[in-house]
Amino acid sequence: MSGLLPSPLLALRGIGKSFLGVRVLDGVDLQVRPGEVHAVVGENGAGKSTLMKVVSGVHRPDEGTVEFAGAPRTFRSPREARQAGIGIVYQELTLLPERTVAENVFLGREPLRRGLVDRRAMLSRTAELLASIGEGSLPPDACVGRLGVAQQQVVEIVKALSLDARLLIMDEPTAALADHEVDQLYALVRRLQEQGMGVLYVSHRLKEVFDLAGRITVLKDGRAVATLDTADTSADQLIRHMVGRELSSYYPGLARPEELGPVRLTVQGAGNRKLRGIDLRLRAGQVLGVGGLQGSGRSALARALFGAAPFSTGQVTIDGAPVRLRSPRAAMRAGIAYVSEDRKGEGIVAGQSVLDNALLAGRALRPARDGGGAWTGRGAGTSRSARTARVRELLAAVELRAAGEDQEIRFLSGGNQQKVVLARWLALAPRILLFDEPTRGIDVGAKSAIHDLVRRLAREGAAVLMVSSELPELLGMSDRIVVMRDGRIAGELPAGATEEDVIALAVGTEREAAG
Secondary structure (H helix, E strand, O other), rough: OOOOOOOOOOOEOOOOEEOOOEEEEEEEEEEEEEEEEEEEEEOOOHHHHHHHHOOOOOOOOOOEEEOOOOOOOOOOOOOOOOOHHHEEEEEOOOOOOOOOOHHOOOOOOOOOEEEEEEEEHHHHHHHHHHHHHOOOOOOOOOHHHOOHHHHHHHHHHHHHHHHHOOEEEEEHHHHOOOOOOOHHHHHHHHHHOOOOEEEEEEOOHHHHHHHOOOEEEEOOOOEEEEEHHHHHHHHHHHHHHHHHOOOOHHHOOOOOOOOOOOOOEEEEEEEEEOOOOOEEEEEEOOOOEEEOOOOOOHHHHHHHOOOOOOOOOOEEEEEOOOOOOOOHHHHHHOOOOEEEHHHHHHHOOOOEEEHHHHHHHHHHHOOOOOOOOOOOOOOOOOHHHHHHHHHHHHHHOOOOOOOOOOOOOOHOOOOHHHHHHHHHHHOOOOOOEEEEEOOOOOHHHHHHHHHHHHHHHHHOEEEEEEEOHHHHHHHHHOEEEEEEEEEEEEEEEOOOOOOOHHHHHHHHOOOOOOO
């Protein structure tokens, strides 16, 4: 019968995966047919990347079965998945920039003639593969490092084709592409589809999903909550499936301030390599949430305000006075504290003690040589003994659980490490606090304690800017929200906005967000 659908090329049944007791995938079912573009969407942390790593052989599932080309498979490595016919193009490309297109395509599998690499055969075969997908104008002997990102993606795809791939996984393939390069990628994906290849397309950008995919699977909290036909689905419906929960169950009874203080921080027309045209105001006593998708510029905004990757254009004022935040030390002298999203890489010194870690900021904030320009809040410019006493008070106040202040911080839990980082900054009594993913990777009890602390700091007059990829946290903690997209502020939302409002601004749908 002509109406019968083809047998699945890939069939996932009941896939489960846990890491250190945390359930990341839970009973996921998904099918991809030959010649189908099947999109996978979901919030940050929904399980998309882990699922792709299961399919591509990076992780083995704890439960469930993977069937490929009609047979059950257990991939023990990415090599086995590639040999079976599964290719993957990551957002971060894995090419060797100093080698040619052909050398990258056949890396480790170079054709030989009389024991030597047959360069002519390698170039010829690469040219054939490029021509087969309509990319014959790309020279096989071109140096990869001199190609644009879109052309480098073509090389990754050709590498998969050279292994006779029948399923291609594309993980956020347009994240680093310009608009005209996105159109080129669309054309390439459609050519692969016409040739019968199955494509698993992971993207935060809903426009791409609707443009390319025939079906969409929504992951939420590690579960596949819906598989939808694109033709019968709207962006609003998809967003509702991605959200699927009530905010009130997460943040009951959080009191918001009745009255805010004066404007503490103003940014006008600011930008750098990753940010453009940033305008925002932050008031004393306010928690300003910053939302957006990964790579949207959320963290870049916090780093710019802390002088780690400074603004190169625009103006910043604090309490009405212009400031030049050219370095972290300059930001600290202006009364700004910063809690990085990368706790292990930037937040702690793993081999040092709890106390030494808690004293790091005070040691760095020495008086300026000219004797001026430094913030004079409690903790700035005080003696070591006074700073130490203050830090000890704060470690007790945040209910740190450690064997003692001499214990190496690497032996603490993530939540307790974060409490040490917070105590370090609070000892300086900053007037502006920048939190980037303050509760990432910590347990529920520690999260609650940090949420309470953030709100208390705001009530005491601090101005707080908080970046979070967890929508319930963002909405539950913020008095106002700005949403980033492609290095710009896509829009601003008041308290009481919904998760749908945030996602709509973050992905750039036609839908108007409230506020």
